[in-house]
Amino acid sequence: DTIDLHQKIFTSERINSKNDFYLTLARGDYFFASGKIEVAVDEYTHALSLSEKNDTLSALANYKIGYLYYFIDIYTESLKYLNRASLVINYSPQNYLQAKLYIHIGLVHSFLGSNEETKKCYRTAREFYRKKKDTKRLASVHNNLALIFIEEEKFDEARLYLDSCLSERIKLNDHYLMGQAYNNIGTLYFKEEDYKKALENYTRGYQERITGKAPESGLIESQINIGKAYRKSGDISNAVDWLDRALTAAEKEGNYELLRRVTVELKDIYFEKGDYKHAFEMQELYYITKDSLFGYDKKLAIENLSVQNHFEMKIRQDSISNVQKSMTDKMMADEKEKRNNVIVYSLSGGLLFLMFFIFQLYRSNQIKKKTNALILLQKDSIDQKQKEILDSINYAKKIQFALLAHDDLLKKNLPEHFILFKPK
Numbered sequence: 159d160t161i162d163l164h165q166k167i168f169t170s171e172r173i174n175s176k177n178d179f180y181l182t183l184a185r186g187d188y189f190f191a192s193g194k195i196e197v198a199v200d201e202y203t204h205a206l207s208l209s210e211k212n213d214t215l216s217a218l219a220n221y222k223i224g225y226l227y228y229f230i231d232i233y234t235e236s237l238k239y240l241n242r243a244s245l246v247i248n249y250s251p252q253n254y255l256q257a258k259l260y261i262h263i264g265l266v267h268s269f270l271g272s273n274e275e276t277k278k279c280y281r282t283a284r285e286f287y288r289k290k291k292d293t294k295r296l297a298s299v300h301n302n303l304a305l306i307f308i309e310e311e312k313f314d315e316a317r318l319y320l321d322s323c324l325s326e327r328i329k330l331n332d333h334y335l336m337g338q339a340y341n342n343i344g345t346l347y348f349k350e351e352d353y354k355k356a357l358e359n360y361t362r363g364y365q366e367r368i369t370g371k372a373p374e375s376g377l378i379e380s381q382i383n384i385g386k387a388y389r390k391s392g393d394i395s396n397a398v399d400w401l402d403r404a405l406t407a408a409e410k411e412g413n414y415e416l417l418r419r420v421t422v423e424l425k426d427i428y429f430e431k432g433d434y435k436h437a438f439e440m441q442e443l444y445y446i447t448k449d450s451l452f453g454y455d456k457k458l459a460i461e462n463l464s465v466q467n468h469f470e471m472k473i474r475q476d477s478i479s480n481v482q483k484s485m486t487d488k489m490m491a492d493e494k495e496k497r498n499n500v501i502v503y504s505l506s507g508g509l510l511f512l513m514f515f516i517f518q519l520y521r522s523n524q525i526k527k528k529t530n531a532l533i534l535l536q537k538d539s540i541d542q543k544q545k546e547i548l549d550s551i552n553y554a555k556k557i558q559f560a561l562l563a564h565d566d567l568l569k570k571n572l573p574e575h576f577i578l579f580k581p582k
Contacts, residue, residue, distance in 0.1 A: 179208040179215050186222060190229075198226060217247035221259055228266055229457035237266045257286040261299065273306050280306075297326035297335070301342060308346055316346055334370025337363045341380055348387060378407045378416045386423060397425060417447040557582065 186201030202222050208246055209215035224239035240263045264279030287296040290468050298426035300323040307316035324339040340363030347356035364380035401424050408416040421444040428437035558581045568575055 175208055176212075176215070179205055179219075181338045182208060183219065190226060195226070195230065199223075202226065213246040217243045217259075218255065218416060220246070221255060221262075225262055228262055231269075233266050233269050237263065237270070238353065240266065248427055251289065254290075257283040257295070260286075261302075264302070268306065273310060277303065293326045294330055294332070294335075297323045297330075297339075300326075301339060304346075308342075308349060311349065313346060313350055317343075322347060334372050334376075337365075337367030337370055337372055337376070337380070339363070340366055341383065344383060344387070348383075348390070351390075353387050353390040357384065357391060360384045360387055368545050374407065374411050375413055375416065378404050378411065378413065378420075379406065382416065382420050382423065385408065385420075388422065389427060394427060394431065398424070401427070414447050421447060556564065 182201050182205040186205060189195075189201060190198040190514065196357060202219060206216070206219040206223065209219045220239045220243035222235045222245060227233070227236035227239065240259060243259055244256075244263065244408045247253070247259060249256055260283040264276045264283070267273075267275040267279065280299050282297045284296060284303075287293075287573070300319040304316045304319035304323065307313070307319065319337060320343050324336065327335045327339055336510045340359045344356045344359035344363060347353070347359060360380060360383040364377065364384060367376050369378055380402050381404035385397045385404060388394075388397035388400060401420055404416070404420045405424065408420055421440050425437050425440035425444060428434070428440060475555075562579065568577075
């Protein structure tokens with residue numbers, strides 16, 4: 159099926175511009191899923207250029223570009239394109255894209271630290287899913303809202319949303335998502351320093367994640383959380399056991415972020431126990447992990463910057479191409495008009511030449527008049543300025559001489575004197 163879809167996407171004939179748009183978008187999705195981000199950028203920007211004057215298509219293309227930027231952590235650019243999509247999207251009870259759009263705008267605001275904007279977006283999406291009675295997506299929105307309230311330490315509001323989320327996921331019998339909900343409830347209790355209930359929910363979440371065949375990163379996260387809860391409960395033996403399991407799994411998985419989190423916990427535990435040898439080993443592993451994570455972040459940042467530069471260059475190239483195409487079309491239209499009117503131009507050429515000659519004589523005369531008037535005006539202006547300057551100099555001279563003592567006064571009081579006077 160995948161091969162057939164691939165062949166359809168890359169071999170279909172282009173029937174019309176709308177069909178071309180969707181084929182281009184599909185190619186962008188294919189390359190995006192394949193990890194070929196720069197090629198996906200090319201396809202999405204081409205789709206955007208094909209969506210002109212069609213708000214529905216334009217909203218979809220802008221959304222795709224915005225999501226791509228969100229995926230590679232360039233949040234300001236992501237927000238720009240998602241907002242553009244929100245301006246032209248068709249708001250209707252049947253359009254699921256509007257809810258997805260608001261969720262991703264909310265996620266971007268969350269990463270940018272604007273919780274109030276995030277909550278507004280999530281609530282807008284929540285109303286859409288509520289009207290559609292889409293309980294699975296509604297539960298996801300409630301989960302996201304709960305995480306914001308946990309971050310703000312508004313635990314009562316967080317508990318309401320998490321209870322609602324878990325209730326819906328139990329009805330759906332989705333063990334993977336139930337595991338996520340229990341894990342987040344555990345985090346809520348952990349923040350409230352109720353470590354017994356935190357441990358119960360972390361453990362239940364881990365079991366549900368195993369049943370739901372969650373990815374390894376989710377299982378490692380649960381193991382770390384269980385270890386942290388055991389540590390806070392004073393059960394250091396179990397804490398070390400769970401954290402060691404998480405450490406082994408994270409090393410095997412090559413997940414630097416989870417390695418960083420588990421080494422911090424183990425380092426602190428060994429230090430508190432006075433086991434400085436193992437504490438030092440965890441400290442060393444932490445620094446190695448941190449350096450690797452920093453290097454990975456730098457590599458990712460460079461790749462993201464490359465994609466952004468490629469995207470901006472593509473936009474400029476498309477703009478230049480559009481201008482060149484417009485100029486070519488105009489030149490062809492002008493040439494056609496010249497051919498169609500050649501007979502008229504030939505017959506009227508003599509008359510036009512005569513009129514042009516008369517016009518040039520008239521224009522030359524007018525220019526001379528204007529030039530003469532301008533010269534006279536400039537002469538008057540120069541004369542006036544010269545008079546003002548001379549008047550100013552003479553006035554200043556009078557003031558400067560007036561400041562000096564009279565010769566008779568100086569001779570009477572200072573027989574032997576001289577005056578150094580250099581006025582400007």
